[in-house]
Amino acid sequence: MDNRPREIVVISGKGGTGKTSISASLAYLSKDCIVADCDVDAADLYLLLRPISIEKHDFYSGHIAEINQDKCTGCGTCKALCRFDAIKENNNSKFSVEPASCEGCKVCVEFCPENAIDFPERLCGEWMRSETRVGFMVHAKLGIAAENSGKLVALIRGETKKLAQEKGKNLIIIDGPPGVGCPVIASVTGATDVLVVTEPTLSGIHDLERVLSLANHFRIKPLVCINKFDINPEMSEKIESVAKDLDAKVIGKIRYDKLVTKAQIEAKTIVEADIPSSQDIIDMWERLKSN
């Protein structure tokens, strides 16, 4: 029997469609979940949930090349072999590594004839276990210009599952990243439910089609929520037909509500702020629960 917790991952394809506001509201409504922020590039969920961290851990991922200037003879082997354009020649005709471009492949380290290149572990950020008014939360802060947000996403999901098991919770709500690349793939693989938040714009539809085909690619049956559905009812209808064609179910429609920004400024979830769109989210939550 499958007794793993239910894991609802909220993603969007296009950014800025309302993932975080909706995830926070669902977490609030559930009253009994573990919530996680997997949009590690631009983690905003903490602004609404105001977590108090109980534990902090460094996040190391991969390695980074560092050229020891005393040993470097300036032969240029590293630069010739690097495929990421991460090696720069200095004024003293020695070489150094551009950290933002280095992908930690180790080729330069291996082939430096002087063994002049160190390869320390790379500190990419930190992750936290925290307490919030809606329950426990796992979240992270990716270092500036750091790599490997996909790995950090995988780590957060793993830690969230551990915490759910420890606390005996059977629901996890995850605020996911935008796009269709590495962090999104790391967010959705193996999730029980994927909720795609979209908006009725041509860009929204374009991005929805791509993210739904991603879900199909990974054999996930996604759910769709149309945020601000009433700003362009015609587009909203198109979204419904796109969703149907791509085997996704529209589970919620949320009205445009200027007060959402006000709630955000007050650091409240939409449902706590009790504004017109709250009801739409409550309705969606009821359907989600029984889905």
Next chain:
Amino acid sequence: MTVAVASGKGGTGKTTIATNLAMVAAERYGHVTLLDCDVEEPNSHIFIKGQKTKEEVVNIKIPEVDESICTECGACSNFCQYNAIVSLKGRPVVFKEMCHSCGGCSLVCQPKAIHEVDHRIGLINFYSAGKISLIYGLLDVGSPLSPPLIGAVKRHENKNALNIIDAPPGTSCPVIEAIKDADFIILVTEPTPFGLNDLVLAVEVSRKLNKKFAVAINRVGSGDDRVHKYCKEENIPIILEIPDDRRIAELYSNGYTIFENLPEYRKSFEEALISVDGVIQNG
């Protein structure tokens, strides 16, 4: 020269600003190249309507093992930092989606059993729209690695004229790849707590890369003044402000530009372009 339009947070209006600036630039300079580097979810082509002139498949190099030569020594799988080549019962197996195309495995293979083959990750589309050349990358769905495709799009920069880059959202590898060679970065945000939080991250990235940058604030009036205050405290110029105007949202939702439909906003885009130009020319 190259101007990148970026933001920490998604959905703040990067594409709106990149496409409208491209239209202003086309009028002012006679020609502009718009490079859509948001290859996971490119949208510029929805607004810049032109004729497709060609497309180009983008491949990365991934290893292929010749089993008749392989001695199953395990050097390749030991070396790979990405677990993209793994020894299963001694035999190397390639997981192509994990491969970063560093070439390391073929270099460390003593019997020379590994050669590299093309693996498709996406497409570049070329459009001509009057004075605008639009070049956009489209990552294949299911392919995780966008930076190599972003790099491939950027190789089509026009060295002799203005380029505008529509960057992906975030603060990690794809953004760095898109903006690291730009002469100037416009950071787009909105006047909200989320907008400010993600702007601060984007500013830190720009500073770390030693870039000149300024801020554009979209939907002014929808939130509060925290972004304005922050820019003032940090001495960051605000070169463009777009008000929270329902007409703009409606145009956007239907795939139309502000430039072509709301002439009263042209001046602010022109002024933004002139101030970017001034900073690039005069340092």
